[in-house]
Amino acid sequence: MNDRTSPVEDEEALAFHREPVPGKLALQPTKPMATQRDLSLAYSPGVAVPVKAIAENPDAVYDYTSKGNMVAVISNGTAILGLGNLGAMASKPVMEGKAVLFKRFADLDAIDIEVEEEDADAFIECVKRFGNTFGGINLEDIKAPESFIVEQRLRELLDVPVFHDDQHGTAIISAAGMINACQITGRRMEDLKVVVNGAGAAGIAVLELIKAMGVKPDNALLCDSKGVIHTGRENLNQWKAAHAVETDKRTLAEALDGADCFLGLSVAGALTQDMVASMADQPIIFAMANPDPEILPEDVRAVRDDAIVATGRSDYPNQVNNVLGFPYIFRGALDVRARTINEEMKIAAAQALAALAKEDVPDEVAAAYHGARPSFGKDYVIPSPFDPRLISYVPPYVAQAAMDTGVARKPIPDMSAYRASLARRLDPTASFLQRIQGAVMGHGRRIVFAEGEEPAVIRAAYAFQNQELGKAVLVGREEICRANMRLVGVPEDAIEIVNARLSDRNADYAEFLYNRVQRKGYLRRDVQRMVNNDRNVFSACMVKLGDADGMVTGTTRAYDAALRDVQLVLDPAEGQRVMGMSIALAKERTLFIADTNVTEFPDSEALADIATEAAEAAEAFGFTPRVAFLSYSTFGNPAGQRSEKLQRAVEILDERGVDFEYEGEMNVDVALDKSHRFLYPFSRLKGPANVLVMPAIHSASIATKLLRAGGGATVLGPMLLGFERPVQIARLGASVSEITHLATLAAYDPDAHEVEEAAGE
Numbered sequence: 001m002n003d004r005t006s007p008v009e010d011e012e013a014l015a016f017h018r019e020p021v022p023g024k025l026a027l028q029p030t031k032p033m034a035t036q037r038d039l040s041l042a043y044s045p046g047v048a049v050p051v052k053a054i055a056e057n058p059d060a061v062y063d064y065t066s067k068g069n070m071v072a073v074i075s076n077g078t079a080i081l082g083l084g085n086l087g088a089m090a091s092k093p094v095m096e097g098k099a100v101l102f103k104r105f106a107d108l109d110a111i112d113i114e115v116e117e118e119d120a121d122a123f124i125e126c127v128k129r130f131g132n133t134f135g136g137i138n139l140e141d142i143k144a145p146e147s148f149i150v151e152q153r154l155r156e157l158l159d160v161p162v163f164h165d166d167q168h169g170t171a172i173i174s175a176a177g178m179i180n181a182c183q184i185t186g187r188r189m190e191d192l193k194v195v196v197n198g199a200g201a202a203g204i205a206v207l208e209l210i211k212a213m214g215v216k217p218d219n220a221l222l223c224d225s226k227g228v229i230h231t232g233r234e235n236l237n238q239w240k241a242a243h244a245v246e247t248d249k250r251t252l253a254e255a256l257d258g259a260d261c262f263l264g265l266s267v268a269g270a271l272t273q274d275m276v277a278s279m280a281d282q283p284i285i286f287a288m289a290n291p292d293p294e295i296l297p298e299d300v301r302a303v304r305d306d307a308i309v310a311t312g313r314s315d316y317p318n319q320v321n322n323v324l325g326f327p328y329i330f331r332g333a334l335d336v337r338a339r340t341i342n343e344e345m346k347i348a349a350a351q352a353l354a355a356l357a358k359e360d361v362p363d364e365v366a367a368a369y370h371g372a373r374p375s376f377g378k379d380y381v382i383p384s385p386f387d388p389r390l391i392s393y394v395p396p397y398v399a400q401a402a403m404d405t406g407v408a409r410k411p412i413p414d415m416s417a418y419r420a421s422l423a424r425r426l427d428p429t430a431s432f433l434q435r436i437q438g439a440v441m442g443h444g445r446r447i448v449f450a451e452g453e454e455p456a457v458i459r460a461a462y463a464f465q466n467q468e469l470g471k472a473v474l475v476g477r478e479e480i481c482r483a484n485m486r487l488v489g490v491p492e493d494a495i496e497i498v499n500a501r502l503s504d505r506n507a508d509y510a511e512f513l514y515n516r517v518q519r520k521g522y523l524r525r526d527v528q529r530m531v532n533n534d535r536n537v538f539s540a541c542m543v544k545l546g547d548a549d550g551m552v553t554g555t556t557r558a559y560d561a562a563l564r565d566v567q568l569v570l571d572p573a574e575g576q577r578v579m580g581m582s583i584a585l586a587k588e589r590t591l592f593i594a595d596t597n598v599t600e601f602p603d604s605e606a607l608a609d610i611a612t613e614a615a616e617a618a619e620a621f622g623f624t625p626r627v628a629f630l631s632y633s634t635f636g637n638p639a640g641q642r643s644e645k646l647q648r649a650v651e652i653l654d655e656r657g658v659d660f661e662y663e664g665e666m667n668v669d670v671a672l673d674k675s676h677r678f679l680y681p682f683s684r685l686k687g688p689a690n691v692l693v694m695p696a697i698h699s700a701s702i703a704t705k706l707l708r709a710g711g712g713a714t715v716l717g718p719m720l721l722g723f724e725r726p727v728q729i730a731r732l733g734a735s736v737s738e739i740t741h742l743a744t745l746a747a748y749d750p751d752a753h754e755v756e757e758a759a760g761e
Helices: 010-018 036-042 048-056 058-064 089-106 120-133 146-157 165-185 201-212 252-256 273-278 297-303 326-335 343-357 363-368 390-404 415-426 428-440 455-466 478-488 506-520 524-533 535-544 559-567 604-620 641-656 668-672 674-679 697-709 736-747
Strands: 070-075 109-114 136-139 162-164 194-197 220-224 261-264 284-287 308-311 446-449 471-475 496-498 550-553 579-585 590-594 626-630 661-666 691-693 714-721 727-729
Touching: 048 058, 070 089, 070 120, 089 109, 089 326, 089 390, 120 146, 136 146, 136 165, 136 326, 146 162, 146 165, 146 201, 162 165, 162 326, 165 201, 165 261, 165 284, 165 308, 165 326, 165 343, 194 201, 194 252, 201 220, 201 261, 201 343, 220 252, 252 273, 273 297, 297 308, 326 343, 326 390, 343 390, 390 415, 415 428, 428 736, 446 455, 446 535, 446 736, 455 471, 455 478, 455 736, 471 535, 478 496, 506 524, 506 535, 524 535, 535 550, 535 559, 550 559, 550 736, 559 727, 579 604, 579 697, 590 604, 590 697, 604 626, 604 641, 604 691, 604 714, 626 641, 626 668, 641 661, 661 668, 668 674, 697 714, 714 727, 714 736, 727 736
Parallel strands: 070 109, 070 136, 136 162, 194 220, 194 261, 261 284, 284 308, 446 471, 446 550, 471 496, 550 727, 590 691, 626 661, 626 691
Antiparallel strands: 579 590, 579 714
């Protein structure tokens, strides 16, 4: 976790912001603009209708415009990062960056606005006149004390949330870390002795928030460049004076003697090793000055190995990063149409972040740490900005606090449904998987994880079982399974373990398999050895003989090898063929692609079978199948032998009289883009195809990888279809989430569940 990132070179940074087009933002319409009628609806005369509706009911602006998902990022450039007052235009790259983060992390649209005005009153008057056109206002890089005045006045004048992130963002993230640091060190907030160094906007906001969370005013000392802010000091502004305490301590060193916690929002080098040494046992040190902290973590460790240390830097553990806060705070606030962001909402955000840091981290977080998997403790008291669960974890806390404190204009009636909708905003697989998970939950199907000794498989099995998707069974040696369970933090008794060699069903499996394969060159001893040693064979026997409902394998063995193991035990279902299908998910559409991993060059009969089976699978997942046989040619143009087998596959479906839409052969653009359809008015497809049958396995593989790498789609699978019992084979080195998803698909029985019709198919 301590690997340093490479330094950013000046020319690299300039090129990033300059190419391929200048800047980091662009607008994208959310409605079609392809026809004259589209334009008539979008503008004149159609636009007059919502105009009148909003005039009659101002709140209708949320229903007919983008206000409810739009944030203004506003600055005058008087305190840009750590660079000082460089002017409004110089702040634009930062404000664009902030807008991009809103979109990337919370799916909020944001527009940057740079105001060329340093006078606080004039700045306020300017923003007041346009502020309510947005759902929220994010103030940024405005120097203190003007920042206090600007935020306070705009909160009074505007009917939308106003939030100065430089103040409150840092406060919320550091408060989350303090909650967990207190838990680790056995402290309570109300007993904590805190020193805040730096009396600017961020320092004062941090102090106000931790006091609201229980830190006693007499136990909180605020320091500036002149020392402790005490009641005897003169010429204090109103914001510093509000936190002056009666004390005989005058310097930062004196204030830190015996203190439990240091919160630094000042300058590099402000905290010395001698000061650290004088602090209480297990000191909590958040050195958040940027770009260089008040003290480096290694300098703290040199004198105190019992300290919990956080900084604002990404190359050290416990980064206090504002991106953990503002996107999700605004997401929750805007989703309930809050009038403001109050202290209770900030505290709720801090509590949410503190709780998330205690959860088992997903693979996306481990990848960000170069494979190291952080876990809750001294070096992980603040969650990673790369945790994909933030979007569905933090906003509900904020929204609930807004509702509880009466500032929400549109309360959320179903918080569980809201969490699910948040997960869908950034992950196109979420909606699809939630429907499948909903169908699986509560049925208690036993899914055997064949490679049960692998840490990733153990974590996937635990996640599968912990989410109540079914009962997980690990196949492996007990001592190795339990050792790896300890390694990944899974309770040793949480998951059932079956040792193939020692199982009381071993003899039954060997007898069954011998009777099955004795005429295929296998001796009894060969079969016994396979049952003892090959976990895929053993697991498939468990499924075949009813001791499990499905299985997952593949993470340690090539796909073909795992498939051959399973085929020794299991047959295709009656009337089915074993085939692979990948599911490509994007915000606009879901595509089922087959065969992606079993039949290399299917003939016409096989293509017809693949089409039928893929269509049945799509229907089982809640979609109305529309099948396209894809080719380099479209309806015989240009002609060729390879297209003839696709034409014959269509004829075979004609002869079978299947009950789904199908057509081909055709180019992929004809299959997916309705604008090409006028050239082929005879096409039987009533809409864009959603089941794509590929002419060969290599074209299927290329297509799915192109969709993932070049098209921005999320590809689920490939999933196996056609076995008599559910089996899923993961790719080599599959992630925990991939294994969990495949286990869920193995537990899913389309004949036993109803899946709701997919929206927007």
